[in-house]
Structure formats: structure tokens, C-alpha cells
Amino acid sequence: MAKRRKSREGFGKLLDAWVPPENAGDPIGVLATSFTFDAAFFEEECLASFLGLETNPTDDGPAYLIEREDKLARLQCASVLVDAHHCRGSRSLRWDLLPARLPGIQHAKVSLLVWSNHVRLMIGSANLTEDGYRRNLEVFGVLDFHAGSDSPIECLLETASFLRRVVRYSSTTTPAALRWNTLIDRVESDCAGWGTRETDRKRPAVQVKTLFVEPASKAGDVGDSGFDQLEEIWPAGVGPKSADIVSPFFDPPESKNTPVDRIWQLLRSRGEVTVGYHVAGEQCVGWEELGHSRWVLQAPESLRRTPRQSAVVEFARVTAPDSRPLHAKGIWLQDDRYAAYQIGSSNFTSAGMGIGKRSNLEANLVYVLDSKRDEKLFKAVEATFPKSEVVDAADVTWQPPPNEEDADALEQLALPGFFGDAVYSLDASDGNSASDNGVVSLEFVGNRSEAFSLSIEGTEEAWFDCQRWKAAGSPAKVTLPWTKTRPPSGFEVRLGDQAGTAWWPVNVASPESLPPPDELKDLPLSVLMDLLGSSRPLHRVMADYLSRKSKANHDEVVTAIDPHKRVDTSGFLLQRTRRLSWALTRMRERVERPAATIETLHWRLHGPVGVMALAEAIAREATSPTESAFLIAELTLELSRANVVACEGCVDVAVHRSEVQELCGKLRTLIEADGGTNAPANLQAYVASVFDEVTA
Structure with missing residues (x-):
């Protein structure tokens, strides 16, 4: 038997491998597999390291939620496939949780971390749990791939193929599975040259x-x-x-x-x-x-x-x-x-x-x-x-x-195969794609004679059960309205008279279905202008705003004492235009920057601190439809001047421009809905000329 260990060379902290290496670029996505699983640990430790979060949930509260939302919303995909016995846990729906059901168990521990300039593959023995990463003696290997790297590309491509096969043990049609495979598509197409092939390598040591x-x-x-x-x-x-x-x-x-x-x-x-x-x-x-x-x-x-x-x-x-x-x-x-x-x-x-x-x-x-x-x-x-x-x-x-x-x-009940995909989405049945009415679609596979009931996490009361399912005709799919503020991350499933519960994870149909954190809802125009005009990260600017907001009573007293502060110039059109000018320029610069993912572009355009949010704040706070129409027209004109340039690994220029053009059309609709068509004739003519120029 070979002699063993005289040093601790080769030991390290597994969480360090989640930290982006130098020049890794923007985070694109994560695919991971595990047997046992801790959702909070994965979200607050692994994903936080991958994204480079500066805040933490313990000390920073709302600032952490804002930074997490901002950075997760830009990812193409973040997803974990877990053995069905252990696939549970409350979480942000910005990342997907998929149960793997098979005759044996899902025991692989693979993590594929994708940045715009770098891909890291980790394979080892550690589950995505606190014990796996901090307590146990584990073993893992790390392979890094980037332009000019000499890592064996076969390992990356074979692992990508393996991950494509393992997701089939969960689903092939759910939106979460499609996002999983789309990220693999990107890795296979964009990163195939980031390593050396066996035919090109001399036999190494x-x-x-x-x-x-x-x-x-x-x-x-x-x-x-x-x-x-x-x-x-x-x-x-x-x-x-x-x-x-x-x-x-x-x-x-x-x-x-x-x-x-x-x-x-x-x-x-x-x-x-x-x-x-x-x-x-x-x-x-x-x-x-x-x-x-x-x-x-x-x-x-x-x-x-x-x-x-x-x-x-x-x-x-x-x-x-x-x-x-x-x-x-x-x-x-x-x-x-x-x-x-x-x-x-x-x-x-x-x-x-x-x-x-x-x-x-x-x-x-x-x-x-x-x-x-x-x-x-x-x-x-x-x-x-x-x-x-x-x-x-x-x-x-x-x-x-x-x-x-x-x-x-x-120790845990596995979710039976009868319970298929659970998906949260927005109800567009009324033709309004911007509807805030959420729905949960439940898929049932085959039939079931045994009783079951679903309850919302943290409650005992049944939200849906087998009696209601059978009364509806035992359909393969049930769509139910969701009236609570936050979407569910899963349901507790009680099966007949069995002790304990199984967990039915919920994933989203599209990231656009998710509401922003309360702190980012309907931000005032002044705050949006500060955000767009600042070079600081979103969560830092918002932390300052929330701090100022908490001192609102003191500010009101100061305003009442100082006669100069009692003068309200916010309604002056010229004054408002000057204040917006710098913010609009920075907005255009932000929009025209290459986007690593289509999700990043959508966040810039439609997110709670994006272009559409700015336009809605203008419409909400303008003193008249005339002012609103003029300022939104100015915003549209600045947006149309965005000079989008090609960048390898980023959203195609034609797609990028098309998304911007589509938004310009929505801004015109916003003017019309806000009564801009009743503005003076000269302003109407100006607005029409702006949109004629944008269309051309």
C-alpha cells in the first residue's frame, strides 16, 4: 500500500471555488446537482459568492434583498437538481429547484458556474449543505475553462451532456427544464474552444x-x-x-x-x-x-x-x-x-x-x-x-x-411522480400581459386514489386537495388564482395518512412573472433619477434612499422652517427637463451597453429601475398630461439614439435593437393612455415627429 500524507497540501475551502476568478466577466448562470440540500445555504452562500454580493441577509436587510434581486434577475439560469427525497426549502423564485425521480437516487454532485469569460466545473463528494461545505471531510476537483486555457474540453462537453440527461429525471417540458438546457446550449456553443482537445494534446503528466x-x-x-x-x-x-x-x-x-x-x-x-x-x-x-x-x-x-x-x-x-x-x-x-x-x-x-x-x-x-x-x-x-x-x-x-x-x-417523503410540474405565472387571460394577477398551474400525471392535500408553506390549512381535484373531473392540469403578495416557492404535500410531508417545489414560467421586492415598487421619479445618474451599485444608492426616507419626519420639519424649501419648483417644465437630462443620458448609456444575457437587457428595460419604470414614474408624477407627454417623448428620443455595438458572447445586436424598438412602441402607448393626445396641437405635433423619427 502506498505511503500516505505527510502534509495537508491539496486541502481547501469549497466555497472559495464559487468566487469568480479575475477577469471572469459577468455572471451568466449556474447549474448544480445534489443529493441532500439546504436551500438557504445555497442561496445565501453559494449563489452570493458566485454573484459577488457585497451584502448579507443578517446585517443588511433590505439592501441585501435589493442586491440579490438585481443580480439574480440578470442571470440566464440558476438551477439545482436535487434527489426527490431532499428537494425542499423556501427560496427566491429567481432560481429553479427541480426534483429528480429515478429508481435509484440522484447522488451526483456537479456544479457548473458560467461567467461571460470563464466557465468553472466542480465535481466532488460534497452535497450543497452546510455540513458538506464546512464540516465534513470531502473531496472535489475543479477545472477552469477560458480563452487560451489548457483544460481538457472533453470533460466540459461530456459533463454538459450528462447534465442534459439528468434533468430528464425531473421534466423535459417545464420552463425550468428549458432554461436548464438553454444554458447548456450556450456552454456547448460558446465555450467549445475554451480548452484543448485530446487529439491536439501531447500526452501530459x-x-x-x-x-x-x-x-x-x-x-x-x-x-x-x-x-x-x-x-x-x-x-x-x-x-x-x-x-x-x-x-x-x-x-x-x-x-x-x-x-x-x-x-x-x-x-x-x-x-x-x-x-x-x-x-x-x-x-x-x-x-x-x-x-x-x-x-x-x-x-x-x-x-x-x-x-x-x-x-x-x-x-x-x-x-x-x-x-x-x-x-x-x-x-x-x-x-x-x-x-x-x-x-x-x-x-x-x-x-x-x-x-x-x-x-x-x-x-x-x-x-x-x-x-x-x-x-x-x-x-x-x-x-x-x-x-x-x-x-x-x-x-x-x-x-x-x-x-x-x-x-x-x-428521513424524508419523496414527492410521487403523480405530482408533475408546479409553475407560477401571471394571468394574461384578460389580454393584459402586464397583469399583476398571479396564477399557479399544477400538473397531475395519471390518476391517484389515495388522498392528498396541499398547504402553503408555514400553514396547516389545505389550499388544494384531492376532493377539489376529483370534483373538477381529475384534470391533468389545474390553474388556480394566487392572491397573496409573494409567489409560493413550494407546497407541503400530505399523502394519505403518512406521517410527515413531501415538498412540491414551484418554479416560474418566466422571470418577468416575479414581482420586485417591496422596496423597489413604484419608486419616486427623484429616486429613479438618482439611480440612473449614479455610478454606484443599485443597492448602495437604495440604502441611502431608505435611510433618508426613515428621516422623513425630520425633513418635513426642516422644510416647514426654511421658507426657501417651501418653494415647489417641481412643476416647472424647464426645471424638470434639466433635472432629467443627465439621467436620460446615463439611461441611454446603460441601455446601449452590451448585455451578457437577454435577461440582463430585459432588466434594464422593464425592471423596477429600468426605462419603463422611469416612464411610468414620469406619467405618475407629472403635473399634467402635457408635461408627461413631453418628457416621455424626450425619453423615447434619447432611447432611440442608443448605439448598440456587437460584443462576443453578448446578446445579438439585432435582438438588442429590436427589444429597444419594441419598448419605444410601448412608450407611445403610455402617452396615449395618459391623455397625451389631448395636449396642445404644437406638442402633439412634436410628439408625433419624435415617434416618426424613432420609427424611421
């Missing part, structure tokens, strides 16, 4: 390969098991001499434990070979006096099985730093020259390695090393294998823990 485990397809095809893929990846003509396995979970003691046989088959058939198991364990207190075994290892005794006399099995107790619970999974294969190190989500179980009747979804990276090409690099990678201490198997008590895939799943 380290190669990186992907290793995915998937259940059998509906056609009956069974993918290659993890052992089959390792055998294909191994670079030498004969098998390795040794295998070291680190895993917190194994097949149960009463099972055949097929992975034990398969790992021996992977090694060479002649000469001495060694398999070492690195597991969690503790030394017994007072073992000498009490006559107990010295060690308690969390593993089944079936690991001791060997195929022949020249095969040696060894055991080691992982000595995790700071007594961290072991959750890392890995297989280290080695001979006199080469090593292959598999890391990722696969436990050393039949389901985890894809050799049982029920395979999981798993994701791993395999690092293939050549000691003759770079011995220093070889040792550096070897140093990342968890430190451990060899123990005598004859002096061990075997206490295998419950299988992770079974024990955790039993």
Missing part, C-alpha cells in the same frame, strides 16, 4: 477524465459501470498492482458485496496485489482492560475477502483533520509508473459504482498520472488522498453504518 454512473435507460441499455470505465481509463497494458479505496459507505453486511469482487478483478491477475480500505473508525477506550478489540471500523467484514493467496487486503482508519466526519469517496489505482485517482460522488457500493439492479446517478473525475513525466506532480496529487493510519484487521470490531442512499432517503 496528468490527464483528467469524467466517469459517470447512470441507471439503465428506458430502452434497456445499461451504461458502463464505474469499474468498466476505470478499466478502460487505466493507461498500462496490464492492470494496476494496488488499489486504495476511501469510502464512508459500503454494501450492507448481509449482501454479497459485489464491489469487493470487482476491485480484485480490476487488478492484474499475476503476482502480488494489494487492496487497502480507508474508512472511518475509532480506537476503543479501555480496550486492554475490558478485553475488547482495539479498533471499531465503520465497514463490513466482507471487505476482508480475497480471491487468492497472493492477494493482500489491508485496513486503515482515516485520520481526518479537526476530527471531521468522513464523507470523501475515492479510488487510487497504482503500479510502478502510473496512478489513476477517481474522486467524486460514488461510494464503494453496488448502486454507487453502477453494478447493482438499482444504479444511482453519480459523477466523478479520474486523474491519470505518469510518475516518469513529472514525479513532483505525481506526489502532489497523491498527497490529496486522505491521511490514514493502518490497523490490524485481527484487532477490529466491524460496525458498518447504514447505507447513505437508504438511511437518508427514509
Whole structure:
């Protein structure tokens, strides 16, 4: 067995990998998968790091909500696919939550972070939870892709294809699934040149390969098991001499434990070979006096099985730093020259390695090393294998823990496949696309005789139940009005007389369906002008505004005392125009900047601090329809002069200009709705000339 760890080289904080690297560009989107899940941790830690948020929910309150809303609204997609047993949690509907339902479990831990100039791929053993990122001993690999990078592009493209397949275990038609696949489309098309291909690379000292485990397809095809893929990846003509396995979970003691046989088959058939198991364990207190075994290892005794006399099995107790619970999974294969190190989500179980009747979804990276090409690099990678201490198997008590895939799943009710997609949208049935009336559409797949009821998060009262569904004729889709202020992030589902509840996550039909935070609703014109005229971030300007607003009573007293402040010049057309002039210029500059995503452009044009919000504030606060018509015409004229230029990786210029042109048409409608057609003839003529120029 290879010697292990003399240093802590290779250890790091997983959250640091979510921080954008230098020159990464604008955030575009995130796709992630997890088995267990903490929605608050993902939103407040992972997404916040990815977006580069300056505020936090604990200390900054409204400023955090504003900054989060502003930056999430610009993303093309932010989405997490979680095993159905653990897919739950209140959250912002600016990001999607998808339940994965399959015969095994969704156990892969993949994070794909996309910025305009950079893509980062992370594959490891850590779930998107506080424990996974801060408490456990985990293992993960990071590959960075950008223009001129030498990372293996096959890993990125193969992972993109894998993510396309895994989302099918949730849905193929829901808007959230479409957003997921659209982001993959972008990665595959825009980033295919951000790395090196195997045909163009000389054999390096380290190669990186992907290793995915998937259940059998509906056609009956069974993918290659993890052992089959390792055998294909191994670079030498004969098998390795040794295998070291680190895993917190194994097949149960009463099972055949097929992975034990398969790992021996992977090694060479002649000469001495060694398999070492690195597991969690503790030394017994007072073992000498009490006559107990010295060690308690969390593993089944079936690991001791060997195929022949020249095969040696060894055991080691992982000595995790700071007594961290072991959750890392890995297989280290080695001979006199080469090593292959598999890391990722696969436990050393039949389901985890894809050799049982029920395979999981798993994701791993395999690092293939050549000691003759770079011995220093070889040792550096070897140093990342968890430190451990060899123990005598004859002096061990075997206490295998419950299988992770079974024990955790039993703690939560999985949402049955009968409950399809739940989607929140705006009700456009009255022909008003700007309607504030929300609706929730519930999809039901097949029939169900067992009782069920849905309740809004945090309440016990049934919001919808099987009686109402059956009374409506058991339809495949039910659309219900939503009258509460904020859209639901999910429903508690009670199933018959079962204890506990399942969680039915809700996603949005479109980001435009979501209302802004209360702090950004119907902002005064003066505040919008400050926002547009300032080079500071939105949340900082808004923090100042909210602070000033809280002192309104004091300001009213000052105004009453100072006679100069009692003079109201806000109704003077020329004065108002001068105040708007600078804001309109900055607005145009903001609109004409290249947009990394269409969502960014929509936010600039239609968001709560966008062009349409400014026009509506003008119409709301103008002293007359005449003033409103004139100022909105000026806004439209400035908007039409936006000089949009092409930029690689950004929204196409033609699309960008079309969106601006469409908004100009809406501004004309706003003038008409506000009574601008009753303005004096000379102003009407001016407004008409403006829109004639814009149209031309």
C-alpha cells in the first residue's frame, strides 16, 4: 500500500471555488446537482459568492434583498437538481429547484458556474449543505475553462451532456427544464474552444477524465459501470498492482458485496496485489482492560475477502483533520509508473459504482498520472488522498453504518411522480400581459386514489386537495388564482395518512412573472433619477434612499422652517427637463451597453429601475398630461439614439435593437393612455415627429 500524507497540501475551502476568478466577466448562470440540500445555504452562500454580493441577509436587510434581486434577475439560469427525497426549502423564485425521480437516487454532485469569460466545473463528494461545505471531510476537483486555457474540453462537453440527461429525471417540458438546457446550449456553443482537445494534446503528466454512473435507460441499455470505465481509463497494458479505496459507505453486511469482487478483478491477475480500505473508525477506550478489540471500523467484514493467496487486503482508519466526519469517496489505482485517482460522488457500493439492479446517478473525475513525466506532480496529487493510519484487521470490531442512499432517503417523503410540474405565472387571460394577477398551474400525471392535500408553506390549512381535484373531473392540469403578495416557492404535500410531508417545489414560467421586492415598487421619479445618474451599485444608492426616507419626519420639519424649501419648483417644465437630462443620458448609456444575457437587457428595460419604470414614474408624477407627454417623448428620443455595438458572447445586436424598438412602441402607448393626445396641437405635433423619427 502506498505511503500516505505527510502534509495537508491539496486541502481547501469549497466555497472559495464559487468566487469568480479575475477577469471572469459577468455572471451568466449556474447549474448544480445534489443529493441532500439546504436551500438557504445555497442561496445565501453559494449563489452570493458566485454573484459577488457585497451584502448579507443578517446585517443588511433590505439592501441585501435589493442586491440579490438585481443580480439574480440578470442571470440566464440558476438551477439545482436535487434527489426527490431532499428537494425542499423556501427560496427566491429567481432560481429553479427541480426534483429528480429515478429508481435509484440522484447522488451526483456537479456544479457548473458560467461567467461571460470563464466557465468553472466542480465535481466532488460534497452535497450543497452546510455540513458538506464546512464540516465534513470531502473531496472535489475543479477545472477552469477560458480563452487560451489548457483544460481538457472533453470533460466540459461530456459533463454538459450528462447534465442534459439528468434533468430528464425531473421534466423535459417545464420552463425550468428549458432554461436548464438553454444554458447548456450556450456552454456547448460558446465555450467549445475554451480548452484543448485530446487529439491536439501531447500526452501530459496528468490527464483528467469524467466517469459517470447512470441507471439503465428506458430502452434497456445499461451504461458502463464505474469499474468498466476505470478499466478502460487505466493507461498500462496490464492492470494496476494496488488499489486504495476511501469510502464512508459500503454494501450492507448481509449482501454479497459485489464491489469487493470487482476491485480484485480490476487488478492484474499475476503476482502480488494489494487492496487497502480507508474508512472511518475509532480506537476503543479501555480496550486492554475490558478485553475488547482495539479498533471499531465503520465497514463490513466482507471487505476482508480475497480471491487468492497472493492477494493482500489491508485496513486503515482515516485520520481526518479537526476530527471531521468522513464523507470523501475515492479510488487510487497504482503500479510502478502510473496512478489513476477517481474522486467524486460514488461510494464503494453496488448502486454507487453502477453494478447493482438499482444504479444511482453519480459523477466523478479520474486523474491519470505518469510518475516518469513529472514525479513532483505525481506526489502532489497523491498527497490529496486522505491521511490514514493502518490497523490490524485481527484487532477490529466491524460496525458498518447504514447505507447513505437508504438511511437518508427514509428521513424524508419523496414527492410521487403523480405530482408533475408546479409553475407560477401571471394571468394574461384578460389580454393584459402586464397583469399583476398571479396564477399557479399544477400538473397531475395519471390518476391517484389515495388522498392528498396541499398547504402553503408555514400553514396547516389545505389550499388544494384531492376532493377539489376529483370534483373538477381529475384534470391533468389545474390553474388556480394566487392572491397573496409573494409567489409560493413550494407546497407541503400530505399523502394519505403518512406521517410527515413531501415538498412540491414551484418554479416560474418566466422571470418577468416575479414581482420586485417591496422596496423597489413604484419608486419616486427623484429616486429613479438618482439611480440612473449614479455610478454606484443599485443597492448602495437604495440604502441611502431608505435611510433618508426613515428621516422623513425630520425633513418635513426642516422644510416647514426654511421658507426657501417651501418653494415647489417641481412643476416647472424647464426645471424638470434639466433635472432629467443627465439621467436620460446615463439611461441611454446603460441601455446601449452590451448585455451578457437577454435577461440582463430585459432588466434594464422593464425592471423596477429600468426605462419603463422611469416612464411610468414620469406619467405618475407629472403635473399634467402635457408635461408627461413631453418628457416621455424626450425619453423615447434619447432611447432611440442608443448605439448598440456587437460584443462576443453578448446578446445579438439585432435582438438588442429590436427589444429597444419594441419598448419605444410601448412608450407611445403610455402617452396615449395618459391623455397625451389631448395636449396642445404644437406638442402633439412634436410628439408625433419624435415617434416618426424613432420609427424611421
